[in-house]
Amino acid sequence: MSKAPIIQLMDTHAGGDVSRIVTGGIAPLPGDTVRAQMEYLRDQADGLRRLLLEEPYGIPEMSVDLLVPPTDPKAAAGYIIMEVMGYPIYSGSNTLCTATAVLESGIVPKQEGHQTFLLESPAGLVQIDAEVRDDVVESITCEGLPSYIDTYRAKVHVPGLGDVDYSIAYSGGFYALVDAQELGFELNLAEERRLAETAHAIVEAIRAQNNYTHYSLGDVGPLPFLHFMGPVEQAAPGHYRSRSATYVHPGVICRSTTGTGTSARLALMNYEGRIQPGDQLETVSLRKTSFVGKFTSVETQGDYSVVKNTITGKSYVIAKSDIVVNCEDPMVECGDLMVVLAG
Known part of the structure; x- marks a missing residue:
């Protein structure tokens, strides 16, 4: 030894x-x-x-x-x-x-x-x-990373689930963004296994149908992430909060909401006109831990509205x-x- x-x-x-x-x-x-x-x-x-x-x-x-x-x-x-x-x-x-x-x-x-x-x-x-x-x-x-919406409110048929609405964001990797309530989830810890199984099926269905290319990086590989979005509430002026869960393919539900998942949410909220530069989004995990994403600015890159942002958290x-x-x-x-x- x-x-x-x-x-x-x-x-x-x-x-x-x-x-x-x-x-x-x-x-x-x-x-x-x-x-x-x-x-x-x-x-x-x-x-x-x-x-x-x-x-x-x-x-x-x-x-x-x-x-x-x-x-x-x-x-x-x-x-x-x-x-x-x-x-x-x-x-x-x-x-x-x-x-x-x-x-x-x-x-x-x-x-x-x-x-x-x-x-x-x-x-x-x-x-x-x-x-x-x-x-x-x-x-x-x-x-x-600068984040943007590639695809907004597309639909994919998932065996056992039916038709699922999703958006695709890039925030350091491509993310499928899905509404947790539409899929019957409240985003609590007891749902963790079912969240992983559901995300696996959705990612597999999207992969079989589409591949995504970054506007400057080109092909960055098959879709690796899915983010379950809970309802967004306004906690204070310019500060929003949402229960969230991030899935990594194959089979892992992250313990945190992840920084790139939070950046992807900021990109979606900007795309939908629900957030302004200087606003913050606090994403809260199944374990009640949280990260805070701040929307710092936006710029146009080709056909995309690209959100610049920061992520704040604590590591132990x-x-x-x-x-x-x-x-x-x-x-x-x-x-x-x-x-x-x-x-």
Whole structure:
């Protein structure tokens, strides 16, 4: 065991979604950008993602964020996001967790009060605004990706459900947005399994019928996400609140409402004329955790009205550990994993 490779982790969560931050044990990756390094992992060394999200080391409901040296000198650190669906180029909850880990590990020294720094995601540079009080990271605000509505109120036939109305948003990945009440959901924790089964059927039906292309990124793969929308209520002037649940294909209902899910909702509310720049939407999960999305501005890109936004939430450090990679264990598939392990 003394010769077995070791991977250092800091486990965190934001809104209930656990992000495993890989802080050490991985060799330098090829690629002159964080995006290129992500593509190398995706295409040549997917074993790291599988190791940390599958038994015996993890479960699919987790995410993994690999810290890498930034390729842009303005950034404090780079990070690559790994989930059950693969390698999203951006994630709000993972960014909240990574920013907290960067502060708690000392990569960026904590400063009392407000501080700002940049991280480099596969989608590019991300501004981080942190609030620190009594040496505790109380909140993180990160940029959401520019978000827009691709398809509004389309219809798909879903076996066992009938015709389902949905809209498609892009907010770092393509999202199917569906009305929870129209599908008979109140969005409480007891419905979690049925929400996952329903979302799986809807995503499969939409995938069989359509593929979506980003206006500048091109083909970003098959539809990976679905967001159940509860009723929107006005909690205060310029502040809205809605119960919500995000599904990741295949089979996972996120513990949080997710940052990209919240950004997708802001894009829809702008499309419907229900929100103005400066307004906020608080999305509340099945577990009553929440993120706050702020609609900061809007611009036109080709045929699309693109919403710029930020996401605010809090992340907690829940564990620091070393993973011992036992390749002789029949439950562990080392394979392409070995090419990225240090030493």
